[in-house]
Amino acid sequence: MPTENLTIATDAGHDLTGSLEMPTGLVRGAALFAHCFTCTKQSRAAVAVARALAREGIATLRFDFTGLGGSGGEFGRAGFAADVSDLVAAGSYMVERFQQPILLVGHSLGGAAVLAAADEIGAEHIAAIATIGAPSDVPHVLRNIDGDIEAIRSKGEGEVRIGGQEFCLGREFLERVENIDLLDEVKRLRKPLLFLHSPTDAIVGVEHASALFQAAKHPKSFVSLEGADHLLLQEQDADFAARVIAGWAHRYLPLREDWPMPEEGIVACTGHGKFGTEVHTVSHQFIADEPKSYGGDDSGPTPYDLLNAALGTCTAMTMKMYADRKKWPLEGVSVHVTHERKHEEECDHVEAMEEGKQMQALNRVISIRGDALDDDQRARLIEIADKCPVHRTLEGELHVHTRMGEVAD
Template identity: 45%
Template sequence: MTALKVQFKNKEGLQLAARLEKPANNTPKAYAIFAHCFTCSKNLTAIANISRALTQVGYAVLRFDFAGLGESEGDFADTNFTSNVSDLEAAADYLTKEYEAPKLLIGHSLGGTAVLVASLNIKSAEAVVTIGSPAEPQHVTHLLTTDIDEIEKEGKAEVNIGGRSFMIKKQFLDDLEQVHKHHRIEEIKRPLLILHSPIDNVVSIDNAADIYKQAFHPKSFVSLDQADHLLSNKEDSMYVGNIIASWVSRYIKTQDVTPLKTDKHLVTRTKDSFTTEIMTEQHSLIADEPQDAGGTDLGPSPYELLAASLGACTGMTLRMYADHKKWPLQEVRVHLKHEKIHAEDCKECEEDAKKIDHIERIIEIEGDLDQKQKERLLEIANKCPVHKTLNSPTKIITELREA
């Protein structure tokens, strides 16, 4: 995905720091806003994984730091829940002015509650998603039980939430009370996806039940099983991202996919890690390296993709040939292994080359085929186009181009 550092001002004139992440072809089919949790920032790994899942299916995602948090201007002590909602609306205004009005709103924890409230004023939003979110803004007071008396008495208190210290003023509590009086989930009337973990010890699962009960259909609930509140495990945040990406395709009207903007056949993009996006004219996937090689294991390695290309081409070639001959071939399974082997017996190798590439391919076929047909299929497998490419001299012409 393409990640741009952007800034926009909220209604108080404070500069809010944000990241706008686009799909690899730089042509989003729709825009989304992600509101993070109360004690998080836009740079939380879980948020990055969820955003990546959405950019993979063509969405652009704007995630930002609320006023007083992360890299945004302001003093958190002077903010409240209403100002967070206002920041969301400012984010929507920014997208509308500079790019395109957002169609999807996603919120994590109290950010999800803010999204529920803000969606009433962000008319362009066609779908809403909450992740581990309280049903009511007042839920945050449950995290301040030992500090509320001091806040009421002194007008403010330094509290610890999620391992971070914050100055909370009485105006924050007063604002929650006012929002509570006017908060009506049933007024949203947009497709709603609720994701929540049954073992969430920060925001209990009962909140998801309350949101679901109040909301109108279409509404969906997905249990996050053993996930913690911050989605600390990579697998959990990736699962959430994939669920949202799949769910939203049913409810949001998007533009037709713009053809890939390249004079070649595909584009890859690698940024600050081994994780690499691959986009062809109509499809996208991720390549990566395993963790023991310094990667994050979000996708197959380049050599795995190379071997997979041979396997896929082999299967397709045999399928095509058997269909042409009207042979009863039911299924083809191709097992592959790529490795480097010592090349002492390789007379054609360069003098400084010590190893050559070796791909082992085992083909399993199912179907009522006689021995001659099986032997013919083995011959045809060696004629698949990718096989021929790998066995032929390949010239790679490389040039450097300014972005």
């Protein structure tokens, strides 16, 4: 996916660093992702969910909380309230940029943070909220801190280890973590909620999901991430959670539907990647792109893939239609098409080309399935392949006429 790196100013005077995953094609909606405790925007879950949503046309921002990753400020003095403030700043940026209610997604403590931040962002700006492995009580995170918490309370600060990393925590951090009733916050929410949690989560037990689900009002949903660990370190677990959230979000996000569906032909609209282009037919929409080796994002077939596909699909359809009409026992057709740019180098029968022109070729290999077909029927089907409409168009007298269209808004 095309990724835009950006910074967001906070009221505390420092900047947050973010990565905005943009759809290759047109933007349909917007979302904000909050990472887990002491993680960063580069966590597997953050990247997987953000990019899955972007593939669905939902621009998604993943960012580093205060004092983590590339963001400024001191993590050890920030606490949960600072996470909420960071989300408000990031949420305000997304609402202002995309001018519509957004989806909030949070992982672990980030899940608790999006639940707590919803009111401050503003109910009118929130479309729905999804959490992954979120605790139902914020002080639960203190149990995962390796250090003398009581000494920090009395002395004002102290060294601790969290997830193998060393941090200096202050008394203010502890107070900000403890002074929130998350279940009470959830009870007041009147937004669609999705809770994803692993029943084998060893860090935040599944009973936390049960408590959140019971406190929430409808519409609410629960999805079990069976076999997953708390951080979704396995790629298949992160991808599953991402696909579930992306599919669920479509029901609640105010997705734009300003698709330029033509009455005939196709419309191709440039997107947000270097080459990514959204293609619209009378009733369908898909992405075309270039491979990463060519500077693209590899988010869809290339233009020449589509050219090959036009010939291949038309060939297969024509052969099947002919066999059906003849009531022949054709079981299936496979058509492999490749594009050859310098065909004259392979041929000794091609006349000298006009300077500046190039002889190109489409090479087609057709496999016919059907044990009951005889040799004559197979030979006739190969003859029919050359009569498919796209084949005739490509080998006929084809002109391309171009004119200026209306200026788009």
